[in-house]
Amino acid sequence: MASTISSVSPMQASIEAATNHLSFDPGRLLVPPETCLSSLLKQTLTQFTTTYALPDSLQALLLSQPSSLDRILNSIFDTSCLAFVTDKEFRIEAGLDDHDKVTLFVQAVAGMAMVFERLLLASSSSSRSSSYANSRSEDLTTCLFSRELQLFAESEQRRTMLDRVGGTSLLSHCYTKDELVSFVVATVEDRVPHPRHADGSSLLPLNAVGEDLLSDSVAWVSDRSCKNMGLPWGFTIMALN
Template identity: 35%
Template structure:
């Protein structure tokens, strides 16, 4: 494993430490906001990679939002970025977990991209590299793979999950260790949801950004904000 890959794995492993694991089910603790937990994860990746960053582009208060916007599609980022109780209470434990794992895996891919680019880190360079990542197919494929992962419904070892996420980062053919036969779980769950419309007149909704090609995560129901 290369030095960059080792750092990605270290960041993923450290981030998974924020998850609770009980009776084969992972969950994101609700005592902290998801955004606050992801801020800690981003700080972990920044410290592990220790990229040359004289202008402190990666330490800027706005960096978390910029990174998350490069990872998620417009339709989904609102669930990570907004503090609205209507949105937060509308998420199931599995949906929160999916968003968390997508964010962490995306961060690993972002820092891998930044490390391999060799670019001198400045705010403009960071913005440019994130835009390249955001428009790439690998980002979309990562979101789909995490969303479809059986680890969302059954996990017995965080280490296995970390290895699985790292395979997604490396774009390897991943095979999950957990199988329905081994653990007698129905790990493939069918989700359905009625999609409603978010009030696009809300000052908090950013409609200026181009919409990327991905719909809502499974199970999400958009609540109208009046």
Template identity: 25%
Template sequence: MSCRPNKPHGEGRLSAHLSTPMTPQPSRTTPSSQASGSTSTPPAEVNHPHYLSKPQLTSPAAVNAAIDIFTIDQGHVTLPDDLCPLDALSSILRNISSVFELDVSADLDLTCRNILHRILQFIFDTNTQSALEEDSEIFAHLSSKQKARILAQAIAAFTVIFQRLAQTGEKVTYGVLNREAQLFTESDQRALMQSLIEGGAVFENCTRKSDIAEAILSAIDADEDAATPQPVAADDKQDFMFSPSAAQEHKNMGVPWGFSIMAIN
């Protein structure tokens, strides 16, 4: 399989989110409904695993398939010192892709480096992406917990994007991938999810890998309401109000608080 050439960032931008097809819920016939010919589904069963759509059930499996990259050392989530971030991200992408089993166009390889590069463009700011793909020396100087948080953010984002692809019910082409990744980038979910992972205590107080998976899944499933802490960092959407060139400015997402990656000329 081959990859399509990279296209300009922002291709496939839509003005509104597409509606997500809902999986019909099985109905249960009660004695009273048999007499009237009607059927009903008890409200208590709506969220039962038997009634959940495949993407909802697949997300935990995808996250669990990707967390083997982490190790736990004296309660702290760590990564190997000699870890190549691009190799790690490629492995994560392959593992998550294999779980979802999408119907993919013959001319698209969702796990190749060009597609990984494209997806990372939708997830991280320019400096973080550069540290992950081009200048691993910068990544190497991050603390282990900073590295772990960045990779956890990537796992969450990969999972959400593949979940979106599964929910469309369409054959996955480059255009469909570009569209769904762009919609994720423009959503409030991205900033909220990354902020929750960034502030998660699990990276400094962890006893088993399932704790990491639970933290990532909680960030993915977080509702944006009064009970959920909102992101503190300024996102690129806010930047757009001040500068017409904000599309080229740093989004400050994916870089641990108190740490900034300096541009090298």
């Protein structure tokens, strides 16, 4: 039997694995109860690291340094949100509702994907540089990791991602894992996802459909004289002498 080559990118594969930590409850996404986001994100970091084909020295840094996760999360989130994703106890998260927890988790996953894409590109470029052979691999890896985290933290890409995930209604009305994965991948790639039917046809959001119907109704009425409002079209009120 001929083997098939998967066309799924490391980014999409990592995001798919991360979404397995969430549960679907009739249209809602949920983080497992009594579970710290930091513990889920630690597992997610391991999944990203083992899925991406990063240099061995960079993989070792990500897996062996306990501070790697916190440093990545620091580059993703503003200071006001950090405690919710880095705290090792559940007490701080206890004040968050389900939607807030899911939003923070999805933002962390999308941000992690962006960081790993940067690391993959940067490490590939560094390996072709003549200075790579003249530098200690460990030192170069540490510098590369720190540089990419700082660049991402200061980027407009980070802010756009946080705003897009924080502003979407999908996290409150999501019925399939594929729908969530497609949204996160599109966000990482800075694309606007367009929901579709199973047959591939375009699926308008409910509010867009409502706006179209409303516009059609207004146009239908505005084409006719107001004097006949309340009567079937074609009928008029005859004046009596």
